[in-house]
Amino acid sequence: MTIVRIRNTISRVKRNHGTEYRLAVASRVVAAIVGGYALSALATMFLSAALPMAVVSAVLAATLLSFLMYAAAVVWVFAAATAGRAWLGLLICAVALVFGLLAFKTS
Amino acid sequence: MAWLHTWSGLLLGWLLFTIFLAGTASYFREEISRYMRPELAAVAFDPVRAADAAQRYLTRHASAATRWSVTLPSARNPDELSVFWRDAERRSHSHLVDVRTGERALVRDTRGGDFFYRLHFDLHYVSARTARWIVGFAAMMMLVAIVSGVITHKRIFRDFFTFRAGKGQRAWLDAHNVLAVLPLPYHALITYTGLVTLMFMYMPWGVSSQYGEKTTPFFDTVFGQSAALEPSGDTANLAPLGGMVNRAQRHWQGAHAGFISVSNPGDRAARVDVRRGQGCDVAVSTAGIEFDHRGVWLRELDSSGGAARVREVLYGLHLGRFAPPVLRALLFVLGLAGTAMVATGLVLWGVKRSRSRERAGAGDRVVAVLNVAVVAGLPLAMAALFWANRLLPIEMNDRAEWEIHAFFVVWAGALVMALVRCDQYGWRRLLGAAAIAFAGVPLINALTTERGLIHSLVSGDWLFAAFDFAMLTIAVVFTAAVWLLGSRQNAGREVPRVLRKAEV
Numbered sequence: 001m002t003i004v005r006i007r008n009t010i011s012r013v014k015r016n017h018g019t020e021y022r023l024a025v026a027s028r029v030v031a032a033i034v035g036g037y038a039l040s041a042l043a044t045m046f047l048s049a050a051l052p053m054a055v056v057s058a059v060l061a062a063t064l065l066s067f068l069m070y071a072a073a074v075v076w077v078f079a080a081a082t083a084g085r086a087w088l089g090l091l092i093c094a095v096a097l098v099f100g101l102l103a104f105k106t107s
Numbered sequence: 108m109a110w111l112h113t114w115s116g117l118l119l120g121w122l123l124f125t126i127f128l129a130g131t132a133s134y135f136r137e138e139i140s141r142y143m144r145p146e147l148a149a150v151a152f153d154p155v156r157a158a159d160a161a162q163r164y165l166t167r168h169a170s171a172a173t174r175w176s177v178t179l180p181s182a183r184n185p186d187e188l189s190v191f192w193r194d195a196e197r198r199s200h201s202h203l204v205d206v207r208t209g210e211r212a213l214v215r216d217t218r219g220g221d222f223f224y225r226l227h228f229d230l231h232y233v234s235a236r237t238a239r240w241i242v243g244f245a246a247m248m249m250l251v252a253i254v255s256g257v258i259t260h261k262r263i264f265r266d267f268f269t270f271r272a273g274k275g276q277r278a279w280l281d282a283h284n285v286l287a288v289l290p291l292p293y294h295a296l297i298t299y300t301g302l303v304t305l306m307f308m309y310m311p312w313g314v315s316s317q318y319g320e321k322t323t324p325f326f327d328t329v330f331g332q333s334a335a336l337e338p339s340g341d342t343a344n345l346a347p348l349g350g351m352v353n354r355a356q357r358h359w360q361g362a363h364a365g366f367i368s369v370s371n372p373g374d375r376a377a378r379v380d381v382r383r384g385q386g387c388d389v390a391v392s393t394a395g396i397e398f399d400h401r402g403v404w405l406r407e408l409d410s411s412g413g414a415a416r417v418r419e420v421l422y423g424l425h426l427g428r429f430a431p432p433v434l435r436a437l438l439f440v441l442g443l444a445g446t447a448m449v450a451t452g453l454v455l456w457g458v459k460r461s462r463s464r465e466r467a468g469a470g471d472r473v474v475a476v477l478n479v480a481v482v483a484g485l486p487l488a489m490a491a492l493f494w495a496n497r498l499l500p501i502e503m504n505d506r507a508e509w510e511i512h513a514f515f516v517v518w519a520g521a522l523v524m525a526l527v528r529c530d531q532y533g534w535r536r537l538l539g540a541a542a543i544a545f546a547g548v549p550l551i552n553a554l555t556t557e558r559g560l561i562h563s564l565v566s567g568d569w570l571f572a573a574f575d576f577a578m579l580t581i582a583v584v585f586t587a588a589v590w591l592l593g594s595r596q597n598a599g600r601e602v603p604r605v606l607r608k609a610e611v
Contacts, residue, residue: 041312048313053414056328059313060414064421066310067302071250075258078111 027083035090036073040066042097049104112255116452117474119245121481124449126242128485129227130297131442133220134427134435137184140219142574143496144186145556147214149568150206152185154356154364154384159349161190161367163209164202166345170373171195173338177348177367180206181384188212216506217496222514223489228305231511236308243309249298256287279455286448293441294448300425303418329418331393331409332380339376345369346402348379354404355381355396362387375400380408386428390419450482475529476522483537484521486585490544491517493578497551535589542585549575 015021047062048055073090080086116123132139141147161177169175172192180188191201203212218225225231230238287294302309307326318325327334352364365384371377377400383392393415395408410419423429427438457474495513499506521537528536552575553559563572 041310044310044313045316048317054412055317056325057412057414059317059325060329060412060418062313063306063310064303064414064418066306066313067247067250067299070247071254074251075108075111075254078108078255 024083028077028086031083031086031090032074032077035087036070036077039073039090039094039097040070042094042101043069046097046100046104049101108255109259112252112259113456115248115255116252116449117456119248120449120453120456121477122241122245123249124446124453124481125485126227126245127442127446127449128489129223130301131439131446132489133224133227134430134439134442136220136224137181137187138220138570138574139223140187140221141184141570143217143219143493144214145552145558145571147186147212150180150186152180152182153206154179155349155352157188157206158352158364158367159347160206160209161188161204162345162348164204164211165190165192165369165372168202169194169200173371175367175369175372177369179352179363179365179367179384181365181386182363215496215501216503217510218507222492222511228301231515239305239308243302243305246298246301250295250302253291253295253298257291260284260288276455276458279451279458283448283451283455286444286451290441290444290448293438294445296424297442297445300421303421304425306418328412329393329410329415331395331411333378333397333406333408336370336376336378338371338374341375342373343375343377343400345372345377345379345400346398351379351381351396351398351402354402355383358396358407359383359394362392365392378405385423385426389423389429390416391423391426391428393419453478453482472529476525479529479533479537480518480522480525483534483541484518484525486581487521487537487541487544488514488518490541490548490578493548494544494551497548497555531592535592538585538592539589542582542589545578545585546582548578 044062044066047065048059051058051061053061073093076089077086080089157179158177161179165172165175165177169190169192172194174192176191178187178189178191180186186206188204188206189201190204191199193199203214204210205212228239228242229235230241233241307314314322314325323334326332348367348369352367355364356362363384364381366382368380368382369377370380379398379400379402381396381398383394385391393408393410397405397408399405410416427435430438453474457471457478460471460474492510492514495510499509499513503509521540524537524540525533527533549560552571553561558568558571560572560575562568563575
């Protein structure tokens with residue numbers, strides 16, 4: 001009985017403080033700060049090209065919105081179930097935006 | 108999500124406290140500047156006369172410059188007329204001109220309220236670029252802290268009305284919540300609009316993706332400017348600037364001019380750009396009139412498009428220049444609430460950790476020391492700036508810089524005091540020092556200038572009187588804080604480990 005309890009405590013402590021946990025946190029932090037910025041930059045570029053208004057207004061609107069998109073990306077990274085899923089979500093959005101950008105470049 | 112909120116708030120909390128406090132002080136930037144230049148007697152607010160005075164000064168001293176910049180007085184600061192130019196060696200010159208004489212203003216060299224304004228985004232001792240990146244990063248963290256704070260807060264409405272006084276960590280949490288939640292629209296707006304003010308630096312990719320290297324047409328549209336002109340080489344006298352300002356102001360139906368930019372002065376291809384002053388509208392104004400060297404009206408300038416206007420409104424909301432006195436006082440209170448929110452968050456962090464069973468580590472001590480040094484030390488340093496403004500010799504070289512050095516030296520001293528004692532006694536000591544420092548400001552003012560409190564009250568100099576009263580009020584607040592902290596100890600309540608006599 002006691003051995004089971006001790007084992008459970010050790011694994012809980014490891015889960016919340018062990019190396020694997022710290023790596024996951026670090027991974028999320030990098031995803032949030034760097035990945036989030038990259039994603040919001042991509043989104044800004046996409047919106048600058050895609051918004052149906054004069055270029056000056058489109059660029060302004062996109063840039064104004066960029067900080068909200070950045071904040072949303074950061075919250076997503078920490079709300080995702082695992083660090084891996086956080087990165088995956090960012091990657092999928094980034095790829096979609098790149099495709100969108102290419103589509104507007106050729107049109 | 109709570110983890111994200113705690114860590115994003117803590118890691119830059121001390122910087123955010125500084126940004127908030129300096130930024131809040133900046134709501135009274137002009138008033139602080141006037142107090143720090145007691146030699147400037149109140150002049151009637153007259154941009155036309157000021158423009159002529161500036162022109163006289165610049166014609167005499169800056170005839171070789173390719174560009175003159177004149178910041179006209181504002182209604183809140185009618186005596187401050189400043190000119191700027193770069194000489195042939197690209198050295199910059201920034202002088203205050205006396206509106207009445209057109210000569211250099213005989214006033215002590217000081218940055219005035221502009222110091223706090225610049226401090227909150229340009230910091231000091233680092234390049235403006237570096238500082239703005241750091242501040243922008245902090246602002247982004249703040250935005251994330253706000254968003255995650257709202258998500259964390261499951262019982263947001265119930266906690267609105269909860270304040271459990273005197274219960275240690277609970278009380279700090281409730282204080283933090285009230286200060287954060289009640290003025291939440293303000294905090295979110297200030298943080299977001301702060302990012303907007305420097306958005307072209309933080310997020311240039313939209314511009315660069317559409318314009319590449321040639322961004323000038325974009326910015327000319329956004330800021331309502333006309334293309335630059337090459338000098339023709341033929342000299343020609345510049346028509347009186349006052350007349351141009353007058354015509355512009357009549358066109359704007361009473362709105363005052365705030366800024367004049369003259370390119371190629373003394374040349375036939377000179378252009379005078381008279382900009383409308385800030386504060387007439389919520390949005391910052393990009394309206395201007397362009398004249399040629401004879402004063403002939405060339406064109407009206409302004410930004411175009413709804414998105415540009417949105418940017419200007421957001422920018423204007425951050426600056427708060429549009430606010431009449433009562434609204435500005437409210438904004439000031441909200442700014443203080445934001446500052447207190449950051450401060451209570453920082454203290455809460457230390458209190459919460461000390462209650463956990465973990466040993467107090469080196470990190471806890473860093474938090475405790477920095478909390479005292481920043482939260483109590485920064486106000487102390489601000490009072491020290493006013494002391495330095497009155498006490499430093501008028502004829503000193505680089506006097507303005509030395510006032511600022513004094514500010515940072517006192518702040519460093521507070522850090523040293525915090526390193527020695529960061530417990531309850533350490534807090535009381537520094538808060539007490541701040542109380543004495545603020546109480547001393549009106550005293551030093553009365554002793555070193557002719558515009559002491561009694562004189563201000565008698566002669567109706569309401570600005571100086573109000574400022575002295577504000578200093579005394581702040582001193583009272585700090586005294587109350589010292590007293591409250593003392594009574595807590597005497598009541599024998601459980602004092603969090605971090606605040607007990609330092610064990611380390």
